[in-house]
Amino acid sequence: xxxxxxxxxxxxxxxxxxxxxxxxxxxxxxxxxxxxxxxxxxxxxxxxxxxxxxxxxxxxxxxxxxxxxxxxxxxxxxxxxxxxxxxxxxxxxxxxxxxxxxxxxxxxxxxxxxxxxxxxxxxxxxxxxxxxxxxxxxxxxxxxxxxxxxxxxxxxxxxxxxxxxxxxxxxxxxxxxxxxxxxxxxxxxxxxxxxxxxxxxxxxxxxxxxxxxxxxxxxxxxxxxxxxxxxxxxxxxxxxxxxxxxxxxxxxxxxxxxxxxxxxxxxxxxxxxxxxxxxxxxxxxxxxxxxxxxxxxxxxxxxxxxxxxxxxxxxxxxxxxxxxxxxxxxxxxxxxxxxxxxxxxxxxxxxxxxxxxxxxxxxxxxxxxxxxxxxxxxxxxxxxxxxxxxxxxxxxxxxxxxxxxxxxxxxxxxxxxxxxxxxxxxxxxxxxxxxxxxxxxxxxxxxxxxxxxxxxxxxxxxxxxxxxxxxxxxxxxxxxxxxxxxxxxxxxxxxxxxxxxxxxxxxxxxxxxxxxxxxxxxxxxxxxxxxxxxxxxxxxxxxxxxxxxxxxxxxxxxxxxxx
Ligand code: FES
Numbered sequence: 001x002x003x004x005x006x007x008x009x010x011x012x013x014x015x016x017x018x019x020x021x022x023x024x025x026x027x028x029x030x031x032x033x034x035x036x037x038x039x040x041x042x043x044x045x046x047x048x049x050x051x052x053x054x055x056x057x058x059x060x061x062x063x064x065x066x067x068x069x070x071x072x073x074x075x076x077x078x079x080x081x082x083x084x085x086x087x088x089x090x091x092x093x094x095x096x097x098x099x100x101x102x103x104x105x106x107x108x109x110x111x112x113x114x115x116x117x118x119x120x121x122x123x124x125x126x127x128x129x130x131x132x133x134x135x136x137x138x139x140x141x142x143x144x145x146x147x148x149x150x151x152x153x154x155x156x157x158x159x160x161x162x163x164x165x166x167x168x169x170x171x172x173x174x175x176x177x178x179x180x181x182x183x184x185x186x187x188x189x190x191x192x193x194x195x196x197x198x199x200x201x202x203x204x205x206x207x208x209x210x211x212x213x214x215x216x217x218x219x220x221x222x223x224x225x226x227x228x229x230x231x232x233x234x235x236x237x238x239x240x241x242x243x244x245x246x247x248x249x250x251x252x253x254x255x256x257x258x259x260x261x262x263x264x265x266x267x268x269x270x271x272x273x274x275x276x277x278x279x280x281x282x283x284x285x286x287x288x289x290x291x292x293x294x295x296x297x298x299x300x301x302x303x304x305x306x307x308x309x310x311x312x313x314x315x316x317x318x319x320x321x322x323x324x325x326x327x328x329x330x331x332x333x334x335x336x337x338x339x340x341x342x343x344x345x346x347x348x349x350x351x352x353x354x355x356x357x358x359x360x361x362x363x364x365x366x367x368x369x370x371x372x373x374x375x376x377x378x379x380x381x382x383x384x385x386x387x388x389x390x391x392x393x394x395x396x397x398x399x400x401x402x403x404x405x406x407x408x409x410x411x412x413x414x415x416x417x418x419x420x421x422x423x424x425x426x427x428x429x430x431x432x433x434x435x436x437x438x439x440x441x442x443x444x445x446x447x448x449x450x451x452x453x454x455x456x457x458x459x460x461x462x463x464x465x466x467x468x469x470x471x472x473x474x475x476x477x478x479x480x481x482x483x484x485x486x487x488x489x490x491x492x493x494x495x496x497x498x499x500x501x502x503x504x505x506x507x508x509x510x511x512x513x514x515x516x517x518x519x520x521x522x523x524x525x526x527x528x529x530x531x532x533x534x535x536x537x538x539x540x541x542x543x544x545x546x547x548x549x550x551x552x553x554x555x556x557x558x559x560x561x562x563x
Contacts, residue, residue: 002076004040011352022111031074038074039242039433041235042112044103044128046119048082053121053200054144056222057189063228064116073113073242075235083123085446085473093471094124094443096276097547097556099127100134107135111243114268116234120144120192120222122474123200125207126276132212132248133283138241139248140341140410141213142234143204144315145222147192151181158196159188160475161308164449172457192222195314197306198474202269203276208323208349209263209417210277211251211340215349221259221317237341238265246339247449249284255335257281259346259441262333265300265374266326268392270474271482272373275444279553285561286300290551294510296375301368302392303329305361308477309392310369312361320361324353329365332472356456362440378481380513381468381521382493382503383487385551387512389505390472398479399507402515403465404431407499409531410435411447427456430503432467435531437469438489438547438554442532442540448472448482465505468510468551469494481505481512489532490549496524 005026009018023036043064043134061077068075081099083092083424087148107115117128132139150157157166166183169175187517193200204218214237223552257277264273278288304326306312327334336347363369372394378387391399406429408414414433417423425431431450447544448470452461466480469487488495493514497503502515514521535541546556 002500003111004038004113005036005111006251007040007113008109023282026279034329035074039071039239039438041068041075041112041238042107042110042115043075043077043243044115044117044119045077045079046082047326048084050087051082051121052188052191053084053193055228056144057118058206058229059228060118060142060144063231064118065234066102066230070232071236071239071347073239076110076112078106082269083127084121088271090431090441091443091445093445094543095555096123096127097554097559099123100130100559103128103131104134106342107131107137109133110478112137114138114238116140116144116238118143118144120200120204122203126280126472127201129207129212129280130216130555130559131146132285132469133252133280136247138245138251139212140234140238140241142209142231143193143207143213143218145192145220145224146195146201146225147188148187148190148221148315149195152186152400154358156313157183157187158307158313158452158559159194160198160473161196161477164476166499168452171451190223194475196308196475197267197269197304198308199270199272201306201314201454202264202267202273204276205264205267205269205302205323206260206273209259209327210256210283211338212248212344214342215324215340215352216322219314220321221315237343240343241341246341251339252280252284253343254286255337256338259338261296262300262330263323263326265297266302266330267304268302268374268390271375271390272377272471274388275471275483275550275553278551279555282553282555282560288289293375297375297377298372298528299551300330300374301365301372302370302374303363303365303368305369306316309524316361320356320359321354325355328353329362364476376507376510377403378505378507378510378512380511382497382512383484384493385549387484388482389507390480391507393477394479394507398465398505399464400505401465401504402504403428405430405432405497405499405501405523407432407434411441411445411471413451418451421455423453423455425453426439427461430467430499432494432503433466433468433470434488434497435469437489439544440489440532441488442543442547443556444469444471444550445473446473448480449476450480454498467503484552487549489530491528491530493521493526495528496521498524507545
C-alpha cells in the first residue's frame with residue numbers, strides 16, 4: 001500500500017522526471033536511496049513560541065521519529081498552523097477551520113503514507129481530525145498531554161478553572177493585587193494542555209474513545225517519560241497503518257462517534273466537544289442528532305470526578321487507569337467492536353485496562369457522581385435549533401428558573417456596562433449576551449461565561465442564569481446556556497430579546513423560552529437588521545460567507561462532502 005516518495009508527484013507532465021527532481025532535492029538533506037525507498041510517515045510539527053501547551057512537541061517528534069525508524073519507515077516532520085487559546089485574536093475558534101484546511105492540504109500535497117498528528121491545545125486535535133477525515137490518510141493522533149498541577153499557599157491549582165475562580169475572587173475584592181500576581185506564575189507550571197477536564201482534555205479522551213489515538217495516550221502528563229514512550233509507539237503504529245490501515249473512514253464510523261459522545265457525557269466534558277465532533281463527523285457525512293445526544297446525556301452516568309465539575313486533575317485520572325479504565329466501566333453502553341488505530345477493536349483497550357485499588361477518580365457504575373446529566377440539549381422558542389447546558393457545572397437551584405432579561409448586545413457592550421454600579425440587575429435576573437455566535441463575533445468566542453456583575457459579585461453572588469450564542473471554555477462553570485442556534489447575528493430569536501423580557505429555563509424539560517407573545521416577536525423581527533457587515537476581503541470574508549451554525553459544527557459549508 002505504501003508509495004513513499006512516489007506518491008503525489010508534482011505536475012511537470014513527466015512523472016519520471018518529477019520523481020527524479022524530487023529525489024535530487026531531498027538528497028540535499030543527506031538522505032540515502034535506502035531511506036527514500038521506505039514508507040514515509042508525516043509528523044505534524046505544531047510547536048510554536050506562541051503555544052506553551054505544545055512546548056514538548058520537539059521532544060515528541062524525536063520520539064515519534066525513533067518509533068518510525070524502529071519499524072522501518074522514514075519520518076518526515078512538517079509544520080502546520082498551531083493555535084493557542086490565549087494567543088488567537090479574536091478567538092481560536094475563528095482559526096480552527098483554517099488549521100483544518102492547512103493540515104488537510106499539507107497531508108494531501110506532500111508524499112506520505114501515514115501521519116502522526118501531534119496536537120493538544122483546544123482546537124488543534126479537532127482541526128487535525130477534520131483534516132484526516134477529509135484526506136482519509138491513515139493517521140494516529142498523539143496528544144501532547146496535560147500539564148502537571150500548580151500549588152499556591154497549600155491549594156492545588158488547575159489551569160484554567162482556578163484562573164477563573166481566583167480572578168473572580170480578585171474582582172470581588174477578596175484577593176489583593178500582590179496575591180493575584182503571585183498566583184499568575186503558578187497556574188500553568190509546566191508545558192502541556194490545561195490539566196482539568198477542559199476542552200483539550202475532553203477532546204483527547206474522546207479521540208481515544210473514537211479509536212483515533214492509542215489506548216492510554218490521552219491522559220499521560222506532558223512531562224512524563226511515558227509520554228515519550230507513547231510517541232515512540234505512535235510512530236511505530238503509523239508505519240503499520242501505512243502498510244495495512246485502517247484508514248480514518250474505517251475508524252470514525254457512526255458507532256465510534258457514539259462511543260466518543262458516551263465518554264463526553266461520562267467525563268462531564270466540555271461543551272465545545274459537541275461542536276468539534278459534529279464538524280469532524282460532518283466531514284464524513286455522518287450527521288449528529290442533537291436529540292440522540294441528549295438521550296445519551298440522560299442515560300450515561302457521570303463517572304469521572306475532575307475539575308471544573310469535580311475535584312481531581314488529569315494526572316489523577318491517568319494514575320486511576322485513564323480512558324481504558326473508564327471504557328471498561330461503560331462497556332455495556334459502548335460498541336466494543338469498533339476498530340481503532342491500534343489495529344484491533346475497542347474491546348482490546350478495555351481488556352488491558354489497569355485496576356487501581358482505592359482510586360476515587362473513576363467511579364463505579366453503582367456509585368456515579370450523577371446518574372446522567374452531563375450535557376443537556378435545550379429547545380424552545382429562544383433556541384429553535386438547539387442550545388447546550390452543562391448541567392454538571394450548573395447550580396441545581398437555577399436549573400428551573402424564570403427571570404427578567406438583562407441584555408448586552410455584544411461583548412463590547414458587556415465590557416462597558418457589566419460593572420457599572422448603576423446597572424439595573426439582581427441575582428434573580430437572566431444575563432443575556434447577543435451577537436457572539438459563529439458569524440456575530442466572529443468565530444463564536446468563549447464569551448458565554450458572562451462574569452457576574454461586580455456589584456453582585458461583591459455581595460457574594462457566585463452564579464446566575466446566563467444565556468448566549470457564544471461558547472464557553474471547558475474549564476468554566478456556572479448555570480450557563482450556550483450555542484443558542486440560530487445565532488442572533490443571522491436573525492435568530494436571541495437577537496429579539498429586550499431588557500425586562502421574561503425568560504424561563506426548565507432543564508429537566510429541556511426547554512428554554514422567551515415569554516413574549518408571537519405578535520410582538522414578529523414586530524421586533526420586522527425592525528431587525530443584521531448587526532455585522534460582510535468583511536471586504538481575505539479569510540474574514542471567506543469565514544463570514546461560509547461558516548455554518550453550531551448545530552453543524554461551525555465548519556465551512558464547502559468542506560462537507562457533497563450529498
Ligand atoms: Fe492550551 Fe488550555 S490553553 S489547553
